């Protein structure tokens with residue numbers, strides 16, 4: 001069931017993981033894009049908000065966990081043509097909540113340790129970490145965004161050529177217009 005993200009409400013920013021685990025809480029909502037300053041700084045822009053679903057529980061080893069999924073669309077710079085390219089980021093989340101670094105080191109590798117210092121933690125920051133881990137190192141358009149001749153052998157007439165202005169013609173036009181003024 002695809003739901004429009006605008007119909008969902010924002011997740012709480014400050015949470016007490018211990019309480020949510022006790023209640024077996026399920027969260028289904030969005031993280032507003034302006035709540036993610038580090039992600040904003042590492043992308044061209046964020047399109048819309050982040051859709052998140054999270055279920056808090058104890059797993060079979062009695063770890064306090066939250067598992068779920070997040071999805072968002074970001075604009076990155078295409079490394080071929082240096083124009084924005086939109087990328088859908090999807091990630092499965094498996095967080096293990098702990099209250100010290102030692103506890104974190106003892107968690108199985110399948111859980112990302114999240115240390116809650118004190119009574120609350122910043123859920124947006126935790127989710128931002130997950131998104132940053134899942135950002136592609138480089139991005140490219142999935143079509144030939146740079147003129148064909150850069151990659152193809154000569155002889156074939158590239159279609160893009162027709163749309164490009166002849167630089168000499170442009171110069172002529174500039175000269176013509178400056179004469180008038």
Ligand SMILES: [Zn+2]
Pocket residue numbers: 078079080081082083085140141145146
């Ligand atoms: Zn490109």
